[in-house]
Amino acid sequence: MRLFIERGYHNVTVEEIARAAGVSHMTFFRHYPTKVSVLTDDPYDPIIGEMVAVTDPALPPLERVRQGLLPLLAQADEIDDEMMRARLRILTQNDDIVAHAWSNNRRTEAVIVEALTTTGVSALEARVAAGAVMGALTSALLDWGEDDDSGPLRERVRQTLELLVPERSTDG
Secondary structure (H helix, E strand, O other), X not given: OHHHHHHOXXXXXXXXXXXXXXXXXXXXXXXXXXXXXXXXXXXXXXHHHHHHHOOOOOOOHHHHHHHHHHHHHHHHHHOOHHHHHHHHHHHHOOHHHHHHHHHHHHHHHHHHHHHHHOOOOOHHHHHHHHHHHHHHHHHHHHHHHHOOXXXXXXXXXXXXXXXXXXXXOOOO
């Protein structure tokens, strides 16, 4: 990340990244399939799938996805906000990287859809719920990444997930 920040993503080679990390370029490829995966891959998909799958099947699919993601916010404390903000800025400034990030989001959506459909949710409902939540999270990340004064990432994600809760009618 330091090299990307200092010199720009396209001006850094895998060999330079490996050298800065004190590993061979072959070791780099054991951890990351491509250079762009350093910016776009995340380890959370299996966890997200498990968390959604164990939510109450009586809840609407959108609420199941939302509730499945809420426990992950506790792990967000481990994220270095400034490094994540730099990562998001590099990502959004390079259209070719955005395409890879979109592909990663689609993989996450597929994990959520599978978690829902294996518990009886129709494929359409599962896709809509997963797409809505992933769209909201993507918007939250991009908005947060552009605003240095937006507070911790986990709070922005929490706010975003709360926006997906339908407003309760006050009519009696």
